[in-house]
Amino acid sequence: MTTYILRCITCKKEFEPKPGLYYCEDCGKIMGTLEVIYDYESLKADASIKERLFYNKASMYQFDFLLPTESKLKLDEYVGGTPLYKFDLLGLKDVLVKYDGSNPSSSYKDRASSIAINKAIDEGNEILFCASTGNAASSLAMLNAHTPMKTYIFVPAAIPAGKRAQLEISGAEVYAVEGTYDEVYDLSLDLGLEKGWYCRHAAINPYLLEGKKTGAFEIVIQNNFEVPDYVFIGVGDGTVVSSLYKGFWEFKEIGLTDKIPKIIGVQAEGIPAIKEAFEKGKPYKPISISGATLADSISVGKPRDVIKACTYVEASGGYFISLNDAEILDAIKELGKTGIFAEPAGAVPYGGLKKLIYEGKITKTDKVCLVITGNGLKDVKALEGAISKTTFTAEEVIERFE
Amino acid sequence: MTTYILRCITCKKEFEPKPGLYYCEDCGKIMGTLEVIYDYESLKADASIKERLFYNKASMYQFDFLLPTESKLKLDEYVGGTPLYKFDLLGLKDVLVKYDGSNPSSSYKDRASSIAINKAIDEGNEILFCASTGNAASSLAMLNAHTPMKTYIFVPAAIPAGKRAQLEISGAEVYAVEGTYDEVYDLSLDLGLEKGWYCRHAAINPYLLEGKKTGAFEIVIQNNFEVPDYVFIGVGDGTVVSSLYKGFWEFKEIGLTDKIPKIIGVQAEGIPAIKEAFEKGKPYKPISISGATLADSISVGKPRDVIKACTYVEASGGYFISLNDAEILDAIKELGKTGIFAEPAGAVPYGGLKKLIYEGKITKTDKVCLVITGNGLKDVKALEGAISKTTFTAEEVIERFE
Numbered sequence A, B: 001m002t003t004y005i006l007r008c009i010t011c012k013k014e015f016e017p018k019p020g021l022y023y024c025e026d027c028g029k030i031m032g033t034l035e036v037i038y039d040y041e042s043l044k045a046d047a048s049i050k051e052r053l054f055y056n057k058a059s060m061y062q063f064d065f066l067l068p069t070e071s072k073l074k075l076d077e078y079v080g081g082t083p084l085y086k087f088d089l090l091g092l093k094d095v096l097v098k099y100d101g102s103n104p105s106s107s108y109k110d111r112a113s114s115i116a117i118n119k120a121i122d123e124g125n126e127i128l129f130c131a132s133t134g135n136a137a138s139s140l141a142m143l144n145a146h147t148p149m150k151t152y153i154f155v156p157a158a159i160p161a162g163k164r165a166q167l168e169i170s171g172a173e174v175y176a177v178e179g180t181y182d183e184v185y186d187l188s189l190d191l192g193l194e195k196g197w198y199c200r201h202a203a204i205n206p207y208l209l210e211g212k213k214t215g216a217f218e219i220v221i222q223n224n225f226e227v228p229d230y231v232f233i234g235v236g237d238g239t240v241v242s243s244l245y246k247g248f249w250e251f252k253e254i255g256l257t258d259k260i261p262k263i264i265g266v267q268a269e270g271i272p273a274i275k276e277a278f279e280k281g282k283p284y285k286p287i288s289i290s291g292a293t294l295a296d297s298i299s300v301g302k303p304r305d306v307i308k309a310c311t312y313v314e315a316s317g318g319y320f321i322s323l324n325d326a327e328i329l330d331a332i333k334e335l336g337k338t339g340i341f342a343e344p345a346g347a348v349p350y351g352g353l354k355k356l357i358y359e360g361k362i363t364k365t366d367k368v369c370l371v372i373t374g375n376g377l378k379d380v381k382a383l384e385g386a387i388s389k390t391t392f393t394a395e396e397v398i399e400r401f402e
Helices: A040-045 A047-051 A060-066 A074-078 A110-123 A135-144 A161-170 A181-195 A206-212 A214-222 A239-253 A273-280 A306-316 A325-336 A344-358 A376-383 A394-400 B040-045 B047-051 B060-066 B074-078 B110-123 B135-144 B161-170 B181-195 B206-212 B214-222 B239-253 B273-280 B306-316 B325-336 B344-358 B376-383 B394-400
Strands: A004-008 A034-038 A084-089 A092-099 A127-131 A150-156 A173-177 A230-234 A262-268 A319-323 A368-372 B004-008 B034-038 B084-089 B092-099 B127-131 B150-156 B173-177 B230-234 B262-268 B319-323 B368-372
Touching: A034 A040, A034 A206, A040 A239, A060 A214, A074 A110, A074 B084, A084 A214, A084 B074, A092 A214, A092 A344, A110 A127, A110 A135, A110 A206, A127 A135, A127 A181, A135 A150, A135 A161, A150 A161, A150 A181, A161 A173, A161 A376, A161 B325, A161 B376, A173 A181, A173 B394, A181 B394, A206 A214, A206 A239, A214 A239, A214 A368, A230 A239, A230 A344, A239 A262, A239 A306, A262 A273, A262 A306, A262 A344, A273 A306, A273 A319, A306 A319, A319 A325, A319 A344, A325 A344, A325 A376, A325 B161, A344 A368, A344 A376, A376 B161, A376 B376, A394 B173, A394 B181, B034 B040, B034 B206, B040 B239, B060 B214, B074 B110, B084 B214, B092 B214, B092 B344, B110 B127, B110 B135, B110 B206, B127 B135, B127 B181, B135 B150, B135 B161, B150 B161, B150 B181, B161 B173, B161 B376, B173 B181, B206 B214, B206 B239, B214 B239, B214 B368, B230 B239, B230 B344, B239 B262, B239 B306, B262 B273, B262 B306, B262 B344, B273 B306, B273 B319, B306 B319, B319 B325, B319 B344, B325 B344, B325 B376, B344 B368, B344 B376
Parallel strands: A092 A368, A127 A150, A150 A173, A230 A262, A230 A368, A262 A319, B092 B368, B127 B150, B150 B173, B230 B262, B230 B368, B262 B319
Antiparallel strands: A004 A034, A084 A092, B004 B034, B084 B092
16 A cells, blocks of 8 residues: 545645545535545656556556555455457547456446445445445445445435346345435435445545546556557546546656546536536536436436546546437447447447547547446346347248248 | 367267267267367376466466367457355355356356357358357357357347347347247257358357366366365256366366366256256266246256266266255345355356255365356346335435434
């Protein structure tokens, strides 16, 4: 474990880490999200990091010199180290496809949940809680299942069946609450912070982004330290998009790379909260809109990591775009032709790339990476109506091939 | 690629491999399944194999000295190398849990599909076909999606939604046929062999077992060459259980280990065809029964690899047992408490272990490995009725914690 401090994204005030400190009270829960800041100068001067061998399939804990936890879970060995495929797609050569559907609970969120559980152990907490559109909750529940610690899960009652099944199977205490994600989030956050449970809300708890950023580290090492020009990622609450920027930024800051890709955040047109906040310009402010999309993982009207997301995406030279539900379904189906099956929110990077190519903003020589955050099996129902259900009799099959 | 010959499991006649040769015509499709036989004496004498470094997370192609293919697919790098967890379970210390739900298409079947596609390329075939209860088909369809080769898929119309979605998304040509797995199998086999399509039916095509056996190799190397006393595996058509025996047998034959575990094949009580054939005793004969189970992947009444399965399991000193559907559901739920989410057929090894502990046949000092063949997200519907669907209002949640 390296030493670090916490710093407010808005007022830049610095804090010594302590249990229960999740945000800057002066600036509040949304404006006052904290950054975990390591001693980058020392890390840059540390020759052992430059000489270090990194492994394409090692767990995310191979990056322990930039992680804030000490404990280790049994399942940690298999969190991260996920595939980075190269495909010729949409006229572009060697598009990088980072596929996080092969994590233990089949989503990117395992990177954050693993950190949450280890940090809770470090701090001596015995209960973890989470409100989630599904993946963060199922990830926490599955990874925490074999520990003696308790898991309280708060989800909107309407989450997809696959995600609910994972929760129930894990033995977590599940509260499926009637209401939107935003309502459930507020309810559980108030309750959990009051009770002193360990908070697995990536937008509030600054340590969770530290787990998520390892996806960026892996893209770099798996691509032989060649940093792509663009990275596309689905955006709901704003934490994964923020984490990718921070990961690329940190590797540059400590001298392992010399470039940060433009981060393109892809939202659902039905509920593009962060995109709207970003386009209103600086100073970035909290936003709350209503709307809907079939991509449940990014169906967030009141994003909690909006300030970091806007600040970081701007710093990268990137921006936000959005797709309608038909474009999202098309993205799932077209990406499927490579053998990658993504859940709706996991497929939006592909749809985003397609849109920017169509608009002439991405050209053939650009090096692009798509980050696929969840296995398509998570939400099969979303595909209903979009895929064939045709059945045949034996006779019809025989006739077909005569 | 190593050289090999093919040998009939029944009459022991040997054949030179050639395209289109899948079984011994003298003995027929079921009695005449072929074994792929390498030059084990030479391999045993080959010092480079003993000195070889094996990697816990490398793809199954690290075992190329015991594989029959030359081509390589883009997705091959991520087939195999799946987690081997150790959990204290049911009073036993360090039960090994081999979890194949993290393969590209989320099941064990990727090990065989990868071999099928590479072999088809080796032979210059351009169409692959498969009849399947779901996983073999979705695996072939997903892995073959990015190649220029065609995929024809034949499945029972009633396969679970997750598996059907994978098929449709991949771009395969899907024939969902009204009828049982056994009927669809016969239909497609006749059609495919007549047309000369490359056959991805693990019970007929002897090469596919070669891919599947790599699961056994991985258990050995991931457990530091300590071979467990017992290996539990779900059994439908009989190919995975056969492949595990062959893998352990080959490692012993070439001097990498000195022991073969007892293989315990776990079937569904509703349709325990191979168990019945095994218990009738030698000479083992084809069997055809009818019945049903919620574990769709092992719902097979007319198993095609019955001769190998019975012969190999007997040679290992193991046997077959069965579980009813309630025991299968319990197995999914209890295994879930470790953080492993298995589809019904993937959870039966856990239920089988529980049964044999209860019967006093497995004791605390036995070293056990459970092979979990598919991700629970494959078949969420199977859990309906077994997991809670309770929802809460915000007020109810607040009250609960007052």
